[in-house]
Amino acid sequence: MKKYLRPYFEVLKLLKRHPFKLAELILFSFIGTLIEGFGLALLLPILEGTSTKNGILGDIPVVSSLFVAINELALDERVRIAAVFLILTFTIRSLFLAGAQILSSILEIQTEGKLQRRIFKQVQAVQISYIHGEKQGNILEVLNRHTNQTGMLISEVINGITSLLAVIAYIGVMVWISWELTLITVFLQLLITIFVRQRLSDRIKVLAYKARTLGMQVSSLLVENLSAAKLIHLFSRETYTQKRFSDVQNSYISHYLRSEIVLKLSVPLYNFLNGLVIGLILIASTFVLPDQTDVWLGQVILFIIIIFRLMGPAARFNYANSRISQLEPGLESVQNLLRREDKPYLIDGELRFSRLKRGIQFEGVSFRYEEDEEKALKDITFQIPCGKMTAVVGESGAGKTTLVNLIARLYDPQSGRILLDGADLRDYQIDSWHTNVAVVSQDTFLFNATVVENLQFAKPQASKGEVIHAAKLAQAHEFIQKLPLKYETVLGDRGVRLSGGQQQRIAIARALLVNPQLLILDEATSDLDTETEKAIQSAIEKFSEGRTLFVIAHRLSTVKQADNIVVLLDGKVVEQGNHSKLMNRNGYYKRLVLSQDLSVEHSREDL
Ligand SMILES: Nc1ncnc2c1ncn2[C@@H]1O[C@H](COP(=O)(O)OP(=O)(O)O)[C@@H](O)[C@H]1O
Numbered sequence: 001m002k003k004y005l006r007p008y009f010e011v012l013k014l015l016k017r018h019p020f021k022l023a024e025l026i027l028f029s030f031i032g033t034l035i036e037g038f039g040l041a042l043l044l045p046i047l048e049g050t051s052t053k054n055g056i057l058g059d060i061p062v063v064s065s066l067f068v069a070i071n072e073l074a075l076d077e078r079v080r081i082a083a084v085f086l087i088l089t090f091t092i093r094s095l096f097l098a099g100a101q102i103l104s105s106i107l108e109i110q111t112e113g114k115l116q117r118r119i120f121k122q123v124q125a126v127q128i129s130y131i132h133g134e135k136q137g138n139i140l141e142v143l144n145r146h147t148n149q150t151g152m153l154i155s156e157v158i159n160g161i162t163s164l165l166a167v168i169a170y171i172g173v174m175v176w177i178s179w180e181l182t183l184i185t186v187f188l189q190l191l192i193t194i195f196v197r198q199r200l201s202d203r204i205k206v207l208a209y210k211a212r213t214l215g216m217q218v219s220s221l222l223v224e225n226l227s228a229a230k231l232i233h234l235f236s237r238e239t240y241t242q243k244r245f246s247d248v249q250n251s252y253i254s255h256y257l258r259s260e261i262v263l264k265l266s267v268p269l270y271n272f273l274n275g276l277v278i279g280l281i282l283i284a285s286t287f288v289l290p291d292q293t294d295v296w297l298g299q300v301i302l303f304i305i306i307i308f309r310l311m312g313p314a315a316r317f318n319y320a321n322s323r324i325s326q327l328e329p330g331l332e333s334v335q336n337l338l339r340r341e342d343k344p345y346l347i348d349g350e351l352r353f354s355r356l357k358r359g360i361q362f363e364g365v366s367f368r369y370e371e372d373e374e375k376a377l378k379d380i381t382f383q384i385p386c387g388k389m390t391a392v393v394g395e396s397g398a399g400k401t402t403l404v405n406l407i408a409r410l411y412d413p414q415s416g417r418i419l420l421d422g423a424d425l426r427d428y429q430i431d432s433w434h435t436n437v438a439v440v441s442q443d444t445f446l447f448n449a450t451v452v453e454n455l456q457f458a459k460p461q462a463s464k465g466e467v468i469h470a471a472k473l474a475q476a477h478e479f480i481q482k483l484p485l486k487y488e489t490v491l492g493d494r495g496v497r498l499s500g501g502q503q504q505r506i507a508i509a510r511a512l513l514v515n516p517q518l519l520i521l522d523e524a525t526s527d528l529d530t531e532t533e534k535a536i537q538s539a540i541e542k543f544s545e546g547r548t549l550f551v552i553a554h555r556l557s558t559v560k561q562a563d564n565i566v567v568l569l570d571g572k573v574v575e576q577g578n579h580s581k582l583m584n585r586n587g588y589y590k591r592l593v594l595s596q597d598l599s600v601e602h603s604r605e606d607l
């Protein structure tokens with residue numbers, strides 16, 4: 001029972017900000033159905049002109065005097081009154097139901113939008129490891145399909161509630177006519193509902209859960225293949241990826257279709273079962289009702305009319321519940337994504353960062369990305385003195401980028417501390433630190449926007465002059481001038497219109513524009529030719545006078561002049577000092593330098 005009611009409560013919780021709209025909605029659809037029911041119940045006495053059996057309604061003074069007045073009229077006049085009554089009833093009913101439909105659409109679309117905004121916010125608030133872990137396709141699927149399903153779920157829940165209310169109202173009218181027949185009807189209807197629940201709704205739910213999983217896979221495959229489009233072409237894997245996609249998609253379609261078929265089969269099934277109920281009621285009425293032929297016939301006809309009317313909301317109620325079973329998995333995955341308890345968040349500190357005075361200190365820092373993985377950093381201790389250039393070298397996978405991720409506070413270390421002028425980085429407000437650090441990383445990201453917009457992303461209030469100055473420092477001005485619309489040229493999705501080196505220079509310009517106190521370059525010049533790299537380096541050196549610079553470079557020649565070089569091996573600091581000191585040590589650094597010198601000579605020989 002509880003599991004069937006859950007979606008009802010969840011939807012009411014979603015709508016708790018709009019209690020009036022919700023109340024209006026339920027009221028509108030209920031009144032619409034109520035008018036119809038009672039209007040029809042009144043129709044027969046008007047036609048028959050009897051005042052003897054107006055029952056409950058007849059006890060109301062206005063109604064009884066109305067009946068008395070009608071009783072005095074001729075039959076044809078009564079028919080005309082009945083007709084006007086009928087038209088009025090249907091008009092009012094339609095107006096109320098139209099109002100209900102509009103309100104329902106408003107709630108549905110607004111809730112969908114609100115959920116999408118909450119998901120967007122959540123995805124930005126949660127620690128980035130969660131987003132990398134959770135496949136991006138899954139998040140898209142939740143954002144698009146599942147919020148949409150949740151919206152539809154609202155209408156279905158409202159349908160469920162109002163049709164149940166209508167069923168109750170009809171039952172009230174039926175009791176007025178014959179409580180014995182009502183009992184039989186309710187009993188049979190309950191049987192049908194339970195049967196539908198167990199045979200159909202539960203089956204639909206199982207299929208819908210499976211379809212949800214497969215839908216997420218379809219979406220993930222799509223996103224993955226979009227990002228890997230180039231790779232797929234280069235390796236001629238089109239047929240393979242298409243087959244993989246259509247396999248998963250076929251499986252999705254088959255599950256979704258099956259749940260849809262069960263759902264749609266339920267409608268004729270209700271109709272059949274209801275036909276059976278009416279037949280049984282007719283038979284039962286011959287036993288239950290009094291033996292006066294004309295009264296009996298009038299009552300039975302009225303009763304059957306009401307049952308026909310009742311069948312509508314009863315079927316809607318059952319259909320709504322089956323549909324809720326089909327949509328519930330969507331609601332659940334929206335809720336899962338929005339749940340905060342089971343996700344990692346960075347906790348904001350109290351201190352406001354303003355100026356770096358002494359420097360950054362790593363104190364026995366260890367870090368791993370996942371619980372069961374090997375540590376990416378092991379007991380790291382070193383300093384990044386203020387106003388100096390600190391470099392990190394090491395083979396790929398040594399943990400260099402991880403250091404950057406920790407300094408930029410994308411993650412927090414599991415043990416040890418990172419101190420800013422002696423205070424733990426975690427005690428600072430994240431914003432205040434982020435606005436003073438600029439990271440240029442290996443994988444540059446450019447938005448599908450103009451060059452200026454891409455640069456101003458880091459500092460929206462930057463003037464055109466500042467933008468051009470930063471572009472010049474980053475050796476980007478020249479090639480930007482050659483673009484069709486110069487600074488107003490729209491860079492394609494992910495900057496495909498630019499070469500790797502050009503993208504890197506835009507990213508460097510973007511970082512320089514912020515005028516950061518700490519500039520981090522994580523292999524930021526790896527795609528550049530030696531000439532451009534040198535030019536940028538001298539520009540950065542000029543720019544970073546008095547500023548703190550943290551550089552990770554693959555080419556060791558570019559970090560020779562660093563004040564301090566930290567050498568990483570397998571997540572551990574193995575040596576540190578300036579270039580000449582490290583060369584004198586005859587250790588790992590020297591081996592790295594020599595192997596690079598050799599490889600340079602080798603490649604020259606190859607030419
Ligand atoms: N997002 C991540 N999730 C899990 N492991 C990661 C992640 N990023 C890096 N690693 C692992 O951490 C280690 C250090 O990686 P990284 O800091 O990127 O090295 P480097 O920048 O020196 O090449 C590697 O073993 C890598 O596999």
Ligand SMILES: [Mg+2]
Nearest residue numbers: 400401402442
């Ligand atoms: Mg790296």
